[in-house]
Amino acid sequence: MTQARIRVGVVEDHPLYRSAVARLLDEAEDIELGPVADSVARFAASREAPGCVVVLDLKLRGVADAAAVLEVVGMGHRVLVVSAHAGQSEVLGAIAAGARGYLSKDADGDEILRAVREIAAGNSYVSPTLASFVLDSARDKAAGPKLVLSERERQVLSLVAAGERDQDIAEAMSISVRTVRSYLDRIRDKTGRRRRPELTRLAIEEGLAHDLGR
Structure with missing residues (x-):
């Protein structure tokens, strides 16, 4: 029995990088390329059925950063952030918003495909160089006092x-x-x-x- 291919969309506003990622995904035998868009709004307009893995940049026109992750997750998709901005605040904000994975744009094609496959299988994937942010945050949250806002x-x-x-x-x-x-x-x-x-x-x-x- 042939295994179903992984449906993957791309939301990236840099034309050359968007094209390169789309080509990488399209050439993988186990992946079916879904919508490719330069903003969350244009991706939403494609009305992609829930369940897609979405490779998402953070610094987009319109909805951006953690809010972009939140919106795509709200559509029923699993998000892999691939961003040139990979500081602690960006990584933790994206993970808190529901991203299942995070890579910097230094990641090579093999690592992007590996992350997509892990996320499609129901797992998470954070680049080893960024994983310490997540671990440190988990420890701080466990130890810290609860915030009180009116x-x-x-x-x-x-x-x-x-x-x-x-x-x-x-x-x-x-x-x-x-x-x-x-x-x-x-x-x-x-x-x-x-x-x-x-x-x-x-x-x-x-x-x-x-x-x-x-």
Whole structure:
């Protein structure tokens, strides 16, 4: 009996790298190439049936970073991030958002295929050079105190994770932009997270973003 091929899509905005990855996948005998797109929105427009493995860049136009992972996972796909940005915050943010694997763009074709096959089999795959980030984070989370945010702060944080701007958050919560920024300052003071991608990752870690991006 012939084993079903692995359906794999690509979301990557760099034309040459997108073409190279698509060709690598298309030439593998056990892989069926799915949608190839330059943004999450264009991938979503393909209406790919759930269950695809998606090779995803992080720095995309439109929805990006952990929010991009969250949206693709919300479509029912398994995400392998392949990104030139492989710092601790990017790796942990993507994993927290539901990515099943993470490689830097230094990875060769064989490692990309190996990661795709592992993820398709229901496993996870993180490049050995990045695995220490995940292990260190797990230890820190087990040892650290639980973060305490007010209900309004949690609501603001969930809207940040959804990609909303300060003005949009103000309208959604019927408060002023100044008040939104005051909540954000408090969240930053409590957590030490300054940038929006870091706040998105925090929302995911705190379970405030599970229904976003669907």
